[in-house]
Amino acid sequence: MPTVTIDGIRVEVETGATVLDAARKAGIWIPTLCYHPAVSPPATCRLCMVELDRGDWKQLVTSCNYPVRCDIEVSVSSDRAVAARRGVMQLLLALAPENEQLKALAERMGVEGTPYPTVTTSQRDCILCGLCTAVCDEVLGRSAIAFSGRGPDRAVTTPFRQPAEDCIGCGACAVVCPVGTIRIRMHEQEGEIEISPFKTRAKMLTCEQCGARVTSVPVAEYALNRAQIDWQEFRQLARLCPRCRRKRTAARLTEGRTLAAQAGYVAGTKKAE
Amino acid sequence: MTVQEKLIETIVSRYDGEVGMLIPMMQDLQAESGYLPVDQLRRLAARLDTPVSRLYAVATFYASFRLAPKGQHEVTLCVGTVCYLKGAGRISERIQEEFQVEAGGTTPDGLFTFQAVNCVGACALAPVMIVDGQYHDKVTPDSAMEVLRGLPLEQRQEQQETKT
Ligand code: SF4
Numbered sequence: 434m435p436t437v438t439i440d441g442i443r444v445e446v447e448t449g450a451t452v453l454d455a456a457r458k459a460g461i462w463i464p465t466l467c468y469h470p471a472v473s474p475p476a477t478c479r480l481c482m483v484e485l486d487r488g489d490w491k492q493l494v495t496s497c498n499y500p501v502r503c504d505i506e507v508s509v510s511s512d513r514a515v516a517a518r519r520g521v522m523q524l525l526l527a528l529a530p531e532n533e534q535l536k537a538l539a540e541r542m543g544v545e546g547t548p549y550p551t552v553t554t555s556q557r558d559c560i561l562c563g564l565c566t567a568v569c570d571e572v573l574g575r576s577a578i579a580f581s582g583r584g585p586d587r588a589v590t591t592p593f594r595q596p597a598e599d600c601i602g603c604g605a606c607a608v609v610c611p612v613g614t615i616r617i618r619m620h621e622q623e624g625e626i627e628i629s630p631f632k633t634r635a636k637m638l639t640c641e642q643c644g645a646r647v648t649s650v651p652v653a654e655y656a657l658n659r660a661q662i663d664w665q666e667f668r669q670l671a672r673l674c675p676r677c678r679r680k681r682t683a684a685r686l687t688e689g690r691t692l693a694a695q696a697g698y699v700a701g702t703k704k705a706e
Numbered sequence: 707m708t709v710q711e712k713l714i715e716t717i718v719s720r721y722d723g724e725v726g727m728l729i730p731m732m733q734d735l736q737a738e739s740g741y742l743p744v745d746q747l748r749r750l751a752a753r754l755d756t757p758v759s760r761l762y763a764v765a766t767f768y769a770s771f772r773l774a775p776k777g778q779h780e781v782t783l784c785v786g787t788v789c790y791l792k793g794a795g796r797i798s799e800r801i802q803e804e805f806q807v808e809a810g811g812t813t814p815d816g817l818f819t820f821q822a823v824n825c826v827g828a829c830a831l832a833p834v835m836i837v838d839g840q841y842h843d844k845v846t847p848d849s850a851m852e853v854l855r856g857l858p859l860e861q862r863q864e865q866q867e868t869k870t
Contacts, residue, residue: 570757575757576757576759576760577757577759578759579757579759579760579762579763580763581762581763581766581767582766582767583766583767586766590762591759592747592758592759592761592762593744593762593773597759598758599757599758599759
């Protein structure tokens with residue numbers, strides 16, 4: 434296993450692990466925005482840059498997608514690495530100057546505001562990291578959202594900027610959005626989930642037993658298809674909330690045990706015979 | 707099969723249904739229809755089993771693709787350095803205001819598509835406005851309005867989806 438030396442701390446990682454993995458193992462914090470373990474690193478935010486020692490020269494690399502193949506030495510805290518990350522943060526702040534989450538991260542990195550003119554993009558508050566589109570494509574296989582336009586008009590949008598037919602209202606994009614720009618809005622009255630700012634809506638599934646909201650209807654269907662279990666009971670269970678599902682399973686188990694006991698099949702009894 | 711469906715079928719088979727040929731397919735569609743109609747893009751996406759979002763991404767990335775029909779006339783205003791210094795900016799503003807059209811867009815009544823370009827190589831005539839290929843030199847906001855107001859607007863019937 435190759436050894437990565439980060440700011441003097443030595444850690445061993447699997448071949449092919451990233452510098453970021455190594456840093457996390459070493460307990461060293463590297464700021465990230467577009468990194469998420471669920472998808473292959475888009476490496477678009479450039480915030481995780483570190484300085485890699487190549488012997489006679491040094492190179493800035495993005496730690497989230499730099500694979501470790503042999504023993505290497507990297508520096509997270511070198512002047513150059515710190516300056517590079519701060520520079521990137523200033524650029525990001527110019528893209529989403531009002532964003533609270535971004536501002537908090539900037540503060541943690543010692544960055545105070547941005548010297549650059551703030552950009553007014555067609556989608557406000559978005560740093561265009563592409564994590565949402567990656568999740569929707571790679572994990573869900575829906576590709577309901579994608580980048581559209583280019584240059585200052587580049588934005589994450591649904592096709593034709595209309596509610597997306599391909600969206601199942603799973604909310605994954607909102608969960609991974611590192612700056613909290615994509616949000617889930619619940620419309621209790623209509624029983625609908627809305628993915629904002631895309632204006633896509635989906636009906637919510639309510640638990641047949643207790644009436645609690647479970648997931649969106651298309652997500653439930655999607656999960657059933659993906660599991661590829663066409664089994665009556667499974668379908669019924671899928672229409673319940675997790676609590677009622679557990680209750681029902683527990684009830685079934687006790688019922689089963691009673692039946693089995695009556696037939697003399699309770700665990701232990703049979704073996705003893 | 708409707709005419710629209712047939713068109714998609716023809717285009718797709720022209721490229722053996724190869725998704726990698728998406729851009730030529732979209733170019734063909736635009737050549738046939740004059741622009742990229744939303745329904746047709748959806749159809750094409752479904753036919754190629756490709757997310758619509760990808761087609762939309764391509765359509766909005768390249769400046770040569772248009773998602774709205776072209777106007778009956780084509781108005782190009784030069785806003786290059788010389789024309790700009792000679793007041794093309796004010797002409798552009800006036801056109802946008804008066805015809806409710808943005809640069810790159812088409813007037814709501816479909817009269818013309820307005821394009822602002824960065825030099826037509828006729829700086830001695832600045833500011834230059836080109837209407838349907840005809841050059842108008844030394845235009846002012848007022849003379850530009852005069853030309854544009856004089857454009858004829860034909861009443862065209864919307865094409866109907868015809869069944870075959
Ligand atoms: S909520 Fe819609 S857009 Fe967001 S990840 Fe899920 S399917 Fe994609």
